[in-house]
Amino acid sequence: MTSRILLTLAISSLLTPCTYAQAPAAELVSVEKIWDKAAHNGFTDLTRFQNLFYCCFREAESATKGEGTIRTLISASGKTWVENVTLNDAGTDLRDPKLIITPDDKRLYLLCEGVSPTEGRQPRYSTSMDGKVWTPRQKLLTKGDWLWRATINPADKRFYGASFNIHPNSGGPAPEAEWSLKTYASTDGSVWQLSSIMKVPGQPGETTLRFLKDGTALALVSRNGGDRKGVIGTAKAPYREWTWAATGLPLGGPNFIELPDGKIIAASRGFGATPGPHMVLFAMTPTSLTPILELPSAGDCAYAGLYWHDDLLHVTYHSSHEGKTAIYYARVKVK
Numbered sequence: 001m002t003s004r005i006l007l008t009l010a011i012s013s014l015l016t017p018c019t020y021a022q023a024p025a026a027e028l029v030s031v032e033k034i035w036d037k038a039a040h041n042g043f044t045d046l047t048r049f050q051n052l053f054y055c056c057f058r059e060a061e062s063a064t065k066g067e068g069t070i071r072t073l074i075s076a077s078g079k080t081w082v083e084n085v086t087l088n089d090a091g092t093d094l095r096d097p098k099l100i101i102t103p104d105d106k107r108l109y110l111l112c113e114g115v116s117p118t119e120g121r122q123p124r125y126s127t128s129m130d131g132k133v134w135t136p137r138q139k140l141l142t143k144g145d146w147l148w149r150a151t152i153n154p155a156d157k158r159f160y161g162a163s164f165n166i167h168p169n170s171g172g173p174a175p176e177a178e179w180s181l182k183t184y185a186s187t188d189g190s191v192w193q194l195s196s197i198m199k200v201p202g203q204p205g206e207t208t209l210r211f212l213k214d215g216t217a218l219a220l221v222s223r224n225g226g227d228r229k230g231v232i233g234t235a236k237a238p239y240r241e242w243t244w245a246a247t248g249l250p251l252g253g254p255n256f257i258e259l260p261d262g263k264i265i266a267a268s269r270g271f272g273a274t275p276g277p278h279m280v281l282f283a284m285t286p287t288s289l290t291p292i293l294e295l296p297s298a299g300d301c302a303y304a305g306l307y308w309h310d311d312l313l314h315v316t317y318h319s320s321h322e323g324k325t326a327i328y329y330a331r332v333k334v335k
Contacts, residue, residue, distance in 0.1 A: 024263045024283045026293035029312060029331040034081045035073060036326035040066075042318035043253070044327060046305025047099040049108050052076055054084070054131060055305060055316045056097040056110065057327055063300060068093040070112060074131065078314060078329060087126065089137055092116045094124070096206075096303075098149045102127070102189070103157040109189050110134070111150045111161070120172055123147040123163070125189055140192055144172055146205075147184065147192070149255075153211045155237070159186040162198065162207035162219060179203045181221065183239065196240045198233065202226030208255050213262065218286060220266060222251040230254060230268075234286045245287040252277070253303030256284050257313070265292075265313060265334060269302030277301060279317045281332065293332065300325045 035041055038059035045056050053075045060066035072084040088094065093115040100109050108128045114137065115121045123145055124137040141147060147163040161184055167173070168180035181204035184192040198204065203225030211217055219233035219242070230251035233242040252269030259265065263283070270280035272294030279297035282289040298321035305316040313332040318325055 023290055024265065024292060025335045026265070026281050026313075027333045027335065028293060028295065029333050031296055031328055031330040033322065033326050034316075034329045035071070036324050038069075038071075040325050041327050042300070042325050043096050043303045044305045044316040044318060045098045046307045046314060046316045047101060047108075048307055048309060049099075049101055049131060052131070053078055053081075053307070053309075053314070054099055054108065055081065055327070055329070056099050057316075057318065058095055058097060059086075060093065063325070066093065067091065068095050068115075070094050070097045070110070072131070073327075078331065081329070085132055085134065087134055087137070089114060089124075091118070094137070096148060099305075100150055100152060100159075103152055109150065109159075111140075111147060111189075112137070113146050113148075114139070120144060121146065127189075138190065140190075141184065144168070148206050149208050150189065151208075151210050153217075155211070155215055159189045159192070160184070160195065160209055160211075160217070160239075161192075162209045162221070164205050164207065166203075175203075178225075179205070181207060183209065183219075196235070196242065198242050200231060200233075200244065202228070204231075206251075206253060210256065210258065212258055212264075216286070218256070218264075220251070220254040220256055220268075220284070222254055222268075230289075232284075232286060232289070247289045249289055255304050255306055257306040257308060259308055259313070259334060263334060265306070267302070267304035267306055267315065267317070279304060279315075279319060279328075281313075281315070295319075295330055296328070297321050 058068040060068040070087040073081045095113045097112040123140040150161040166175040181198040183195040185195040186192040202223040217235040254268045256266035266282040266284040279295040281293040297319035301319040315330040
């Protein structure tokens with residue numbers, strides 16, 4: 001039944017025009033490489049805390065091998081980036097770091113996945129009041145879960161996120177034919193409770209969940225099975241039931257942001273005007289993605305951090321188009 005619903009939505013979403021009178025346009029203002037010192041530098045996120053940009057990412061021997069270390073860079077304006085701290089746990093690959101500000105605006109909250117040869121995989125979190133001294137990583141949820149990104153709902157000041165599990169029934173270690181995708185909520189980011197079962201077929205994976213100004217929950221979900229094309233979900237409070245629309249596009253490391261004027265801009269590894277995978281920005285609606293800008297990139301790329309500041313969209317991402325996979329920072333004007 002769920003697959004039939006997705007097929008229907010796939011057809012309808014292709015016929016649905018952008019909800020704006022004119023789709024947003026994007027213009028690249030500047031882009032520069034800001035870090036390439038490790039063998040592999042990737043999987044970024046970006047936020048602004050106490051008047052500084054914070055960019056976090058993973059350093060390791062490759063995208064899939066090694067004990068990943070989380071590094072943070074800081075910058076006042078984006079023009080000059082300096083080393084801040086590195087976080088590591090012996091024997092554990094720390095992956096996909098994400099940063100948010102706690103609802104009281106007093107702490108940075110870092111979410112990541114920890115992968116261990118002996119203990120499997122499980123989400124972890126750490127907090128800091130100054131961006132330099134961090135609490136030890138604490139485990140969240142259960143083994144096998146991957147709580148990929150956390151966000152704050154402005155309405156109730158709670159943490160929300162979507163976790164996928166590649167072996168929900170057996171507990172591992174081998175991936176199963178179907179994966180689970182569930183949302184969780186937390187009052188403080190330390191203890192999470194099940195919020196909804198998202199019922200997405202086709203091995204749903206990396207998912208960004210955010211809350212729009214009207215209170216709607218919006219989710220952008222990558223899929224690793226079936227046609228391997230992502231879906232967009234919407235839900236109203238209390239965010240138990242989701243409605244799905246097919247994007248018709250493969251996604252990797254999906255992220256999105258609602259701008260002050262209500263435009264929604266998404267970022268993902270995708271396919272733009274030139275052949276091959278690239279870091280692509282999209283105009284997003286609750287039912288569609290429309291490519292609007294391809295950033296300098298190729299090969300091993302994407303996993304963007306997004307932040308709106310001083311009337312510009314600030315974007316961090318990784319790419320291998322200049323050889324080694326490195327971290328890039330771009331400023332984009334959205335019209």
